[in-house]
Amino acid sequence: MPLTRGRLLKTGFAGGLVLALAGCAHSNGSTFHDDAAAYKVLDAGERGTVAALAPAFLAGALPTANGAPTHDALVAAVRGFDTALSGLPPVDVAQIQKLLGMLDNPFIKPLATGIWSSWSDASPATVTAFLNRWRFSPIELLRGGYDVLHQLTMAGWYGQDRAWQAIGYPGPPRLS
Amino acid sequence: MAGDRLSGTAEALVNPNPYAAPQARHWKMLDASTLQRDATIECDVAIVGTGAGGGTAAEILARSGLRVVMLEEGPLKTSSDFHMLEREAYPNLYQESAGRRTKDEGIIILQGRSVGGSTTVNWTSSFRTPPATLAYWRERFGLDTFTPAALAPWFAMMERRLGIHRWEREPNDNNDVLRRGAARLGIPTAVIPRNVRGCYNLGYCGVGCPTNAKQSMLVTTIPAALAHGAQLVSRVRAERFVQKSGAVAELECSALDSAGLRPGPYTLRVRARAFVAAGGAINTPALLMRSSVPDPHRRIGVRTFLHPTVISAATMPEEVVASSGAPQSIYSDHFLKTQAIDGPIGYKLEVPPLHPVLTSSTFTGLGEFAASQMRNFNHLQAIIALMRDGFNEESVGGTVGLHGDGTPILDYPISSFVWDGMRRALLTMAEIQFAAGARTALPLHESAVPYHSWAEARVAIAALPMEVLRTRVASAHVMGGSAMSKDERDGVVDQHGRSHALENLYVFDGSAFPTSLGVNPQLSIYGMVARNASGLAASLTGRPAARLAERDDAGSEMPNGRSALIAESVTPTVL
Numbered sequence: 001m002p003l004t005r006g007r008l009l010k011t012g013f014a015g016g017l018v019l020a021l022a023g024c025a026h027s028n029g030s031t032f033h034d035d036a037a038a039y040k041v042l043d044a045g046e047r048g049t050v051a052a053l054a055p056a057f058l059a060g061a062l063p064t065a066n067g068a069p070t071h072d073a074l075v076a077a078v079r080g081f082d083t084a085l086s087g088l089p090p091v092d093v094a095q096i097q098k099l100l101g102m103l104d105n106p107f108i109k110p111l112a113t114g115i116w117s118s119w120s121d122a123s124p125a126t127v128t129a130f131l132n133r134w135r136f137s138p139i140e141l142l143r144g145g146y147d148v149l150h151q152l153t154m155a156g157w158y159g160q161d162r163a164w165q166a167i168g169y170p171g172p173p174r175l176s
Numbered sequence: 177m178a179g180d181r182l183s184g185t186a187e188a189l190v191n192p193n194p195y196a197a198p199q200a201r202h203w204k205m206l207d208a209s210t211l212q213r214d215a216t217i218e219c220d221v222a223i224v225g226t227g228a229g230g231g232t233a234a235e236i237l238a239r240s241g242l243r244v245v246m247l248e249e250g251p252l253k254t255s256s257d258f259h260m261l262e263r264e265a266y267p268n269l270y271q272e273s274a275g276r277r278t279k280d281e282g283i284i285i286l287q288g289r290s291v292g293g294s295t296t297v298n299w300t301s302s303f304r305t306p307p308a309t310l311a312y313w314r315e316r317f318g319l320d321t322f323t324p325a326a327l328a329p330w331f332a333m334m335e336r337r338l339g340i341h342r343w344e345r346e347p348n349d350n351n352d353v354l355r356r357g358a359a360r361l362g363i364p365t366a367v368i369p370r371n372v373r374g375c376y377n378l379g380y381c382g383v384g385c386p387t388n389a390k391q392s393m394l395v396t397t398i399p400a401a402l403a404h405g406a407q408l409v410s411r412v413r414a415e416r417f418v419q420k421s422g423a424v425a426e427l428e429c430s431a432l433d434s435a436g437l438r439p440g441p442y443t444l445r446v447r448a449r450a451f452v453a454a455g456g457a458i459n460t461p462a463l464l465m466r467s468s469v470p471d472p473h474r475r476i477g478v479r480t481f482l483h484p485t486v487i488s489a490a491t492m493p494e495e496v497v498a499s500s501g502a503p504q505s506i507y508s509d510h511f512l513k514t515q516a517i518d519g520p521i522g523y524k525l526e527v528p529p530l531h532p533v534l535t536s537s538t539f540t541g542l543g544e545f546a547a548s549q550m551r552n553f554n555h556l557q558a559i560i561a562l563m564r565d566g567f568n569e570e571s572v573g574g575t576v577g578l579h580g581d582g583t584p585i586l587d588y589p590i591s592s593f594v595w596d597g598m599r600r601a602l603l604t605m606a607e608i609q610f611a612a613g614a615r616t617a618l619p620l621h622e623s624a625v626p627y628h629s630w631a632e633a634r635v636a637i638a639a640l641p642m643e644v645l646r647t648r649v650a651s652a653h654v655m656g657g658s659a660m661s662k663d664e665r666d667g668v669v670d671q672h673g674r675s676h677a678l679e680n681l682y683v684f685d686g687s688a689f690p691t692s693l694g695v696n697p698q699l700s701i702y703g704m705v706a707r708n709a710s711g712l713a714a715s716l717t718g719r720p721a722a723r724l725a726e727r728d729d730a731g732s733e734m735p736n737g738r739s740a741l742i743a744e745s746v747t748p749t750v751l
Contacts, residue, residue, distance in 0.1 A: 057542045057543065059542075059547065060543060060548065061546070084273070087266065088275055089272050090581070091580075091583055092275070135542070136623075143281075144281035144645055147281055150537070150542060151275065151284075152275075154537040154546070155262075155533045155537045159262055163532065166551065167550045167553035169499065169531075169554075172260030173260070175376070175378075
């Protein structure tokens with residue numbers, strides 16, 4: 001039976017608990033900080049979650065220093081996600097924010113992701129393993145959640161000029 | 177900034193932007209997000225949507241002497257705004273920022289949402305409706321006027337109007353892989369007709385043509401309608417038709433906010449003799465549902481078709497640069513013809529352009545796997561297979577529903593009948609890519625990896641679980657949901673596009689098709705709507721409708737000021 005993002009939140013793993021607890025608490029304790037004014041949609045907690053996921057989605061694409069994405073690159077990736085999200089209809093933005101809220105909720109996140117530590121303490125391999133669990137899940141709604149996050153992260157990064165040199169895309173032609 | 181690129185001498189070389197011409201200052205255009213109060217417009221015909229259907233209807237009706245108002249939910253963006261950047265184009269020019277999906281998230285739908293609708297962002301492929309499709313419509317839906325001979329003059333008129341001709345330049349390497357590989361396997365291909373004049377062969381049709389070469393509605397029929405006194409209102413959402421005595425009395429619209437995503441505080445009412453729904457499949461059925469158009473046989477929104485499409489990506493030894501050059505120039509209908517139209521599902525083969533956002537978000541996997549595909553960017557080649565859905569009882573399409581806020585959502589479960597075709601198509605495409613010399617072929621499926629030979633690919637593809645959100649499925653062609661039918665029990669409108677339920681309501685867009693087409697839809701919409709809008713014009717004026725000439729004469733027309741905007745607050749009365 002097809003389940004929408006809305007159903008994901010209403011009938012998912014923790015049932016009514018999700019609605020009771022969503023938004024009550026934040027778990028990620030993220031170390032990601034950026035100017036709030038640069039964001040159209042994401043709040044601080046949501047930015048932290050996206051900042052934890054983006055290095056896994058974009059491993060091999062984000063410029064790194066000492067094995068971790070540079071701060072500049074991570075900021076660009078999170079801002080790109082926000083930009084991509086902000087163009088969606090209000091009904092979809094709200095649902096994706098609920099999804100991000102669930103991933104930032106101390107009671108639901110461990111059940112949903114298998115990650116018990118805070119996002120900032122989760123290793124890239126742990127985050128990748130979680131994303132792959134959703135990606136290959138027998139539960140369609142988890143695959144859908146993965147795919148929506150994948151699309152927004154990729155679109156947000158590769159829409160920026162800074163992503164193009166690494167792939168050999170010269171940018172649009174000049175008409176002269 | 178990219179805007180500089182069209183300056184200086186380049187500006188003189190490209191087709192002029194009609195909206196920047198001096199006479200455009202006299203055109204009646206309103207960005208509804210700037211309204212400061214409720215407003216009412218009166219006219220002869222109100223057209224909801226400015227894509228292939230709405231644009232064609234607007235020019236014919238306006239040239240026939242009728243007062244026309246065009247309503248568009250998206251913004252008016254022109255070549256001055258087209259910087260060939262995906263990050264600008266998707267939010268500005270596409271439904272749901274190019275992220276529209278079916279209810280289970282399983283199919284990504286690319287549909288336009290700006291003045292010109294999908295014609296502003298399509299890849300220009302222009303095919304007449306196949307005779308086999310028309311024959312099925314005549315037999316199954318009683319559409320006896322849909323014969324190739326009866327439609328030929330309308331297709332011919334629109335082909336002349338829009339410069340549709342077989343692409344005369346060499347295909348880009350992305351298309352050439354399809355041609356070459358298919359030829360080695362004995363699979364026939366052909367050259368695609370395109371609606372372009374003076375094309376620069378840039379490859380950026382999908383993000384708004386920067387040179388006005390693409391003969392979209394944005395640069396052809398809509399400026400011509402404006403030059404004949406029509407009014408264009410952008411950033412306005414048609415909420416509902418208000419009914420009285422078996423007819424539509426007025427159309428209630430919301431002026432959107434400045435971001436163009438949410439309804440603002442002001443209402444626009446449009447009173448007209450006739451109302452045309454041309455918002456495209458998904459949006460048109462949703463409008464009819466919000467309007468509670470009588471639907472005793474529950475035909476509104478059902479049988480919505482997508483040409484659900486699967487993708488195979490190859491890495492070629494040579495550079496392909498699939499971001500550059502006319503995006504679609506080669507196709508094969510071989511697998512539409514190898515079995516009966518109502519037999520196992522057939523598919524059309526084409527190629528997509530590859531730009532960074534579209535590629536990275538459509539390709540599968542994450543992390544180093546995804547990054548390594550992207551590092552191959554200039555060597556990537558892709559083929560797409562479009563399933564011809566709707567011709568078999570196991571392919572009944574999807575159903576449009578409404579969110580709580582009235583916006584539409586399409587539920588399209590993919591049946592095992594359709595999955596079967598998708599698996600065959602993934603096999604076909606990989607075989608073609610290897611025949612053309614591909615180093616690897618990667619079906620876009622989460623469980624697939626790049627395969628290094630046809631033998632390896634054949635075994636692996638046969639074992640892939642064909643399931644939603646494992647197999648990447650996309651659509652750029654939405655059809656049906658307000659289907660034509662002779663018998664009112666089978667559809668929503670008659671063969672003239674007129675509602676079975678309300679006497680002055682018409683559907684002039686791809687939602688009127690009773691099945692998918694088996695070809696990219698724009699020319700089928702142009703031809704059908706040219707005929708049906710001409711019929712409407714004749715019925716409203718008592719004279720034959722105007723014929724469309726090869727070139728519009730917008731440049732020489734003076735405005736005639738026939739449609740009147742009454743910018744005043746009105747009480748919501750029914751006429």
